[in-house]
Amino acid sequence: MALTHQLLAWLGKAFAKNKLNILIYHQVVAQHDVMRPSEPFAEEFDWQMQLVAKYYTPISLSDAIKALKSDTLPDNAICVTFDDGYLNNLTVAEPILRKYGIPATVYVATGYSGGSNMFNDRILDLIGDTQHAQFNLSAVGIEKQSVNDTQSRIRLAHKIIGKIKYLHFDERNEVVDRLYRDNQAQEYDARMMTPAQIQELAFKGVEIGAHTQDHPILASLDVEEQQRQIVASKEALEIILSQPVKHFAYPNGKLNDDYSEQTADIVKTLGFDSAVSTHWGISTVASDFHQMRRFTPWDATPVKFHLRMMLNQLRGEQ
Structure with missing residues (x-):
């Protein structure tokens, strides 16, 4: 088993130089959630991050962008990102990330930080x-x-x-x-982070990015409303964190279906250093840093998880 992982890591170094893998997650639940079977639970996320730490070079998104631009990206470089701003990013995922020394970025849809659920x-x-x-x-x-x-x-x-x-x-x-x-139904407890919890996550070293205010499908909005959604998220987070917010994630994240080239232009104009989509693939120095690609294997065993991640590195940008 270890030899297989070593071989996959070597293939990544040999054939995927100067290519950045960005992993996309949403939640890490404490225990398996039957209604959310695709969301990793703590034990599963632990072995995934153990694999990432052992066979890849985890790097913050900010550092990865600088390295891409300066042609100094380390072999098998990888970033870990989370969308939406779930409380379990702080309570479940962050301790595991810290255990293995893995940086991460969490993109927050700020309209839900007041206690409502998505x-x-x-x-x-x-x-x-x-x-x-x-x-x-x-x-x-x-x-x-x-x-x-x-x-x-x-x-x-x-x-x-x-x-x-x-x-x-x-x-x-x-x-x-x-x-x-x-259906006379009761609301579930708040699943999203409050401003204080967002602050706590940032204090623990996790980068915080913007993800709009209300998680709309941006392509369905006019230009002015798109800009309002993006600006509202950026400004709310900058007030919470008392620092600039330099990274953005497109809700849903598919070009043309969920956001447009015009949306990407808005993001660039607002001064973000990067923006990420949900299109599979990797990023290189030639990539549009405001439409970076992301991928996460869905396999339930370490070898298959590692193999699919390495194949994503070989896939390239398309």
């Missing part, structure tokens, strides 16, 4: 509530639905999320509010 989590919590086996879904134009197991709950939740994801964020929130009222 629309997708609210849907997963609603449909995942085993107190309910039947749901009134007239708010999203679906007939009353019954669920009888975890898989049917997951399928139904993601069907609803898909129907409302591209609505204007105000309408999206109104629809979810109605779903909760129609």
